[in-house]
Amino acid sequence: xxxxxxxxxxxxxxxxxxxxxxxxxxxxxxxxxxxxxxxxxxxxxxxxxxxxxxxxxxxxxxxxxxxxxxxxxxxxxxxxxxxxxxxxxxxxxxxxxxxxxxxxxxxxxxxxxxxxxxxxxxxxxxxxxxxxxxxxxxxxxxxxxxxxxxxxxxxxxxxxxxxxxxxxxxxxxxxxxxxxxxxxxxxxxxxxxxxxxxxxxxxxxxxxxxxxxxxxxxxxxxxxxxxxxxxxxxxxxxxxxxxxxxxxxxxxxxxxxxxxxxxxxxxxxxxxxxxxxxxxxxxxxxxxxxxxxxxxxxxxxxxxxxxxxxxxxxxxxxxxxxxxxxxxxxxxxxxxxxxxxxxxxxxxxxxxxxxxxxxxxxxxxxxxxxxxxxxxxxxxxxxxxxxxxxxxxxxxxxxxxxxxxxxxxxxxxxxxxxxxxxxxxxxxxxxxxxxxxxxxxxxxxxxxxxxxxxxxxxxxxxxxxxxxxxxxxxxxxxxxxxxxxxxxxxxxxxxxxxxxxxxxxxxxxxxxxxxxxxxxxxxxxxxxxxxxxxxxxxxxxxxxxxxxxxxxxxxxxxxxxxxxxxxxxxxxxxxxxxxxxxxxxxxxxxxxxxxxxxxxxxxxx
Amino acid sequence: xxxxxxxxxxxxxxxxxxxxxxxxxxxxxxxxxxxxxxxxxxxxxxxxxxxxxxxxxxxxxxxxxxxxxxxxxxxxxxxxxxxxxxxxxxxxxxxxxxxxxxxxxxxxxxxxxxxxxxxxxxxxxxxxxxxxxxxxxxxxxxxxxxxxxxxxxxxxxxxxxxxxxxxxxxxxxxxxxxxxxxxxxxxxxxxxxxxxxxxxxxxxxxxxxxxxxxxxxxxxxxxxxxxxxxxxxxxxxxxxxxxxxxx
Numbered sequence: 001x002x003x004x005x006x007x008x009x010x011x012x013x014x015x016x017x018x019x020x021x022x023x024x025x026x027x028x029x030x031x032x033x034x035x036x037x038x039x040x041x042x043x044x045x046x047x048x049x050x051x052x053x054x055x056x057x058x059x060x061x062x063x064x065x066x067x068x069x070x071x072x073x074x075x076x077x078x079x080x081x082x083x084x085x086x087x088x089x090x091x092x093x094x095x096x097x098x099x100x101x102x103x104x105x106x107x108x109x110x111x112x113x114x115x116x117x118x119x120x121x122x123x124x125x126x127x128x129x130x131x132x133x134x135x136x137x138x139x140x141x142x143x144x145x146x147x148x149x150x151x152x153x154x155x156x157x158x159x160x161x162x163x164x165x166x167x168x169x170x171x172x173x174x175x176x177x178x179x180x181x182x183x184x185x186x187x188x189x190x191x192x193x194x195x196x197x198x199x200x201x202x203x204x205x206x207x208x209x210x211x212x213x214x215x216x217x218x219x220x221x222x223x224x225x226x227x228x229x230x231x232x233x234x235x236x237x238x239x240x241x242x243x244x245x246x247x248x249x250x251x252x253x254x255x256x257x258x259x260x261x262x263x264x265x266x267x268x269x270x271x272x273x274x275x276x277x278x279x280x281x282x283x284x285x286x287x288x289x290x291x292x293x294x295x296x297x298x299x300x301x302x303x304x305x306x307x308x309x310x311x312x313x314x315x316x317x318x319x320x321x322x323x324x325x326x327x328x329x330x331x332x333x334x335x336x337x338x339x340x341x342x343x344x345x346x347x348x349x350x351x352x353x354x355x356x357x358x359x360x361x362x363x364x365x366x367x368x369x370x371x372x373x374x375x376x377x378x379x380x381x382x383x384x385x386x387x388x389x390x391x392x393x394x395x396x397x398x399x400x401x402x403x404x405x406x407x408x409x410x411x412x413x414x415x416x417x418x419x420x421x422x423x424x425x426x427x428x429x430x431x432x433x434x435x436x437x438x439x440x441x442x443x444x445x446x447x448x449x450x451x452x453x454x455x456x457x458x459x460x461x462x463x464x465x466x467x468x469x470x471x472x473x474x475x476x477x478x479x480x481x482x483x484x485x486x487x488x489x490x491x492x493x494x495x496x497x498x499x500x501x502x503x504x505x506x507x508x509x510x511x512x513x514x515x516x517x518x519x520x521x522x523x524x525x526x527x528x529x530x531x532x533x534x535x536x537x538x539x540x541x542x543x544x545x546x547x548x549x550x551x552x553x554x555x556x557x558x559x560x561x562x563x564x565x566x567x568x569x570x571x572x573x574x575x576x577x578x579x580x581x582x583x584x585x586x587x588x589x590x591x592x593x594x595x596x597x598x599x600x601x602x603x604x605x
Numbered sequence: 606x607x608x609x610x611x612x613x614x615x616x617x618x619x620x621x622x623x624x625x626x627x628x629x630x631x632x633x634x635x636x637x638x639x640x641x642x643x644x645x646x647x648x649x650x651x652x653x654x655x656x657x658x659x660x661x662x663x664x665x666x667x668x669x670x671x672x673x674x675x676x677x678x679x680x681x682x683x684x685x686x687x688x689x690x691x692x693x694x695x696x697x698x699x700x701x702x703x704x705x706x707x708x709x710x711x712x713x714x715x716x717x718x719x720x721x722x723x724x725x726x727x728x729x730x731x732x733x734x735x736x737x738x739x740x741x742x743x744x745x746x747x748x749x750x751x752x753x754x755x756x757x758x759x760x761x762x763x764x765x766x767x768x769x770x771x772x773x774x775x776x777x778x779x780x781x782x783x784x785x786x787x788x789x790x791x792x793x794x795x796x797x798x799x800x801x802x803x804x805x806x807x808x809x810x811x812x813x814x815x816x817x818x819x820x821x822x823x824x825x826x827x828x829x830x831x832x833x834x835x836x837x838x839x840x841x842x843x844x845x846x847x848x849x850x851x852x
Binding site: 087131161190192 | 634635639640649650651660717718824
């Protein structure tokens with residue numbers, strides 16, 4: 001794209017200066033497509049979809065919608081002045097939907113004004129169970145057993161969930177931190193604890209421990225430090241002048257599950273410290289790496305952390321850097337790797353591949369309220385950065401941005417997503433605000449590519465903030481939390497990019513509890529769909545011969561009809577293993593052949 | 606196949622009252638502080654809660670201030686035919702313009718929040734009526750009590766005659782209004798300036814009173830309005846005091 005040449009040079013210069021790795025891949029050309037010019041509307045915008053279809057659009061429940069509450073940020077100086085003279089009666093995003101979690105057939109949808117709980121155990125549309133009003137934003141949610149955790153960051157948050165706000169610089173009624181609700185009575189969640197933190201809570205991540213009676217919560221907080229006369233543990237400033245500063249750390253909260261009311265901060269680890277000197281501010285100090293580089297935020301907080309407890313690893317998206325943590329001792333996370341990239345403005349979220357060997361970092365360039373997918377926006381800014389982990393070292397490999405030019409009235413940038421469990425592939429479904437929902441295949445970390453999408457036109461004829469905040473694969477469907485419009489439920493449909501068997505294999509993976517930032521390793525049962533998924537992938541990539549495809553297909557078809565031909569299955573498995581070991585075979589296809597051979601061998605008994 | 610779910614959007618589009626939830630609708634609850642009980646609330650409360658906050662006292666202040674300002678406009682109307690000083694007349698016209706603009710702002714503030722323009726604790730038309738029913742006084746007696754400032758600004762000490770009791774701090778009592786309406790020439794100008802200073806001072810007291818309450822005056826628009834009331838009326842009081850001393 002238009003700044004690429006200069007970026008190459010600045011990136012190379014930084015790589016030399018800082019020893020940082022930079023992504024040198026070709027910058028994506030962002031095309032105009034069917035999504036680019038959809039007609040606007042709050043409830044009647046035009047739609048476009050490929051590889052998925054909208055099953056249900058659940059409008060916001062009573063008390064959580066008002067057209068006047070949709071935030072229309074000023075886009076000119078005149079508009080800014082007019083807004084100051086005549087402020088809107090809602091604060092920005094007052095009723096915005098945010099992040100989601102799932103437990104026991106219930107979908108928990110966060111909102112700046114509280115949260116809503118839906119029953120999604122049936123076949124039909126999600127059914128509202130209860131709406132809970134408890135303002136404070138952003139309302140990031142996680143669930144563990146009978147406990148629901150909620151992030152509160154805004155100054156108007158009150159300990160008592162009240163809505164009268166908390167005025168003044170110091171207010172004993174103010175709450176910013178992590179609320180814990182007991183949801184035993186699902187229709188009347190009760191607040192049992194409220195852990196105050198110095199910078200509130202923007203997002204949080206549940207971290208299980210070896211002791212099943214203890215749960216840890218990593219709190220990522222991005223806003224200003226509270227005054228010490230409001231919360232005594234807090235003080236502001238750079239570490240040079242204030243070594244006790246509440247900046248440059250995360251909060252580790254310990255939750256005794258038998259007594260959640262005793263939840264408390266037990267550590268505020270200096271995870272950005274320089275590993276040699278111990279200096280607290282050891283990572284990116286903010287600014288541009290080169291003249292045409294992105295202005296990158298200073299690393300004094302994490303925006304979001306995703307843990308993968310089975311691997312004892314966490315990936316942190318920490319404003320100016322992506323980091324990798326060893327969480328063998330969850331109370332004392334240790335940084336083992338960090339990366340910087342001159343094209344990343346704000347490291348926002350992290351998602352591991354199921355293998356744990358790749359991490360997708362997102363860049364929330366512009367903070368989510370700006371149109372960053374227009375034709376003028378560079379194809380590697382506000383994008384995903386696919387990184388690999390080799391011997392504990394992170395390395396950025398390729399950028400991937402929503403491959404569709406979006407309008408100036410659509411706030412759009414990379415946002416929250418999670419893994420779609422298709423065996424043999426690394427797929428991630430992801431929210432792009434008003435850019436819609438997109439599925440990225442990053443099986444090959446050097447060549448991430450989109451394979452499905454859903455999008456609507458903008459909310460209105462001017463920039464109004466909305467779109468998909470989070471899009472997650474939750475037990476067989478994509479749920480998209482639409483900031484202004486409610487909940488969308490999307491179903492994957494077969495295409496030349498994704499087969500019916502691959503979809504069925506993913507849909508069969510069911511989990512009781514899903515907190516997308518607490519990843520668990522997915523394993524698949526041996527089924528004809530799982531075998532078919534691998535086979536379809538090998539066929540699509542032309543990784544196997546027509547004869548072998550035919551041979552394996554015959555085995556799988558028999559298995560589908562209820563009788564697997566054990567002899568034929570073993571023969572096919574042997575052929576696959578042999579082909580996988582042949583010279584020059586693409587390692588991704590070789591992995592699929594071996595996995596398919598294992599499934600067939602086990603199925604043959 | 607898309608199925609649009611949810612009654613709310615349809616309700617809003619058709620202009621129905623979203624408060625009227627179907628009987629089997631999911632409950633809306635508001636938890637309390639840790640350990641406290643969770644209570645059920647209505648949909649309209651849920652939306653109210655999410656707005657840029659204003660308190661019941663904020664609302665009452667705006668409703669009352671409309672009545673308060675309306676009397677100033679009424680006083681200026683008398684000035685047009687009964688006063689003699691061109692300087693006082695010009696002053697009065699400026700006051701009427703600014704009071705009318707502020708009345709519009711207050712009406713819009715209330716209307717855009719779906720709030721009634723008239724206070725529930727004042728009888729409609731009370732402010733203009735010379736002799737209110739005694740029940741009206743009882744209803745707003747509490748308000749009179751905490752309008753502690755008004756005795757200091759020229760109304761009779763501890764009046765018991767309803768005719769001598771102003772509706773709210775600084776407002777002219779029905780008897781004062783009659784005396785003003787009966788005066789002419791320089792005498793009118795003097796009564797007008799004294800009355801308007803008392804009236805403006807009352808507005809400043811009402812602002813002080815409001816801001817002394819917890820959580821009041823937080824709404825950004827209301828807060829701006831309070832600042833401009835204090836600035837404008839203080840300046841006008843100084844100007845009127847100077848005109849009065851010239852007389």
